[in-house]
Amino acid sequence: MKHLSKILLVFALFASSAAVAQTMKFGHINSQEIIALMPERDSALVALERHTQDLEEEMQALQTEFQSKYNTYEQRQATWTAAVLEAKTKELQDLDRRMQQYQQTASQELQQLQQALFQPILKKANDVIQQIGKEKGLIYIFDTSSGMMPYIDQAQSVDVLPLAKAAMNIPADKKPMQMSQPAN
Numbered sequence: 001m002k003h004l005s006k007i008l009l010v011f012a013l014f015a016s017s018a019a020v021a022q023t024m025k026f027g028h029i030n031s032q033e034i035i036a037l038m039p040e041r042d043s044a045l046v047a048l049e050r051h052t053q054d055l056e057e058e059m060q061a062l063q064t065e066f067q068s069k070y071n072t073y074e075q076r077q078a079t080w081t082a083a084v085l086e087a088k089t090k091e092l093q094d095l096d097r098r099m100q101q102y103q104q105t106a107s108q109e110l111q112q113l114q115q116a117l118f119q120p121i122l123k124k125a126n127d128v129i130q131q132i133g134k135e136k137g138l139i140y141i142f143d144t145s146s147g148m149m150p151y152i153d154q155a156q157s158v159d160v161l162p163l164a165k166a167a168m169n170i171p172a173d174k175k176p177m178q179m180s181q182p183a184n
Contacts, residue, residue, distance in 0.1 A: 024139050025136065025137055025138045025139060025158060026138060026139060026140050026141070026142065026156065026157045026158070027132070027133060027136065027138040027140070027141040027142070027157060027158040027159070027160045028141065028142045028143075028144050028157050028158070028159060028160065029129060029141055029142075029143060029144065029159070029160040029161050029164060030143070030144045030145045030161060031125060031126075031129070031143045031145050032145035033145065033161060033176075034125055034128075034129075034161055034164045034165065034168075034170075035121060035122065035125050036176035036177075037165065037170050037174050037175075037176055038121055038124070038125065038168060038170065039170070040120070040121045040124065041118075041121055041176075041177070042177040044117035044118055044121060045177060047113075047117060048110070048113060048114055048117060051109075051110065051113055052110060055106040055109070055110065058102070058106075059099070059102060059103065059106065062095070062098065062099045062102060063099065065095065066092070066095050066096065066099060069088075069091065069092055069095065070092060072088075073088050073089075073092060124168075125164070128164050128167045128168055129141055129160060129164060131167065132160050132163045132164060132167060133160070136158060136160075136163070138158060138160075141160055142157070
């Protein structure tokens, strides 16, 4: 009788754990893909590209000024007095220093702008993914964009991407916006 009770208890434990395992639901999404499809990302990219172009134009103006002064320096240095030569050399060094400082400041400014523009987009995507997980009763939603998912059984895991697109009113057939390449 004791053995029968133990066997029934073990059987009941296996049966309940199998039932729990069958009710667990998992989901997956490529978060980079949903972010790439969001209209807010397109607007952010346009703003970032416009700001980048403004910074590049200013840098180009500094480089043009430097090149012009350097050409003048090269052509006339033999005819200048020592005092003029020293002043012109210092002027070129100062302009070079300004260009280097501008590049550094512009790079930091772009990083800050990118973070400010994309932080709300990332938050919105994450909020939608969490909402879908709660609504669908999912235990986990795995992000396949990291490449760290060696296997996903598509039949057992819910693809959350179409649900996220619908929640954000993104057309099912929308493709990500492509950035234009800067002309060199």
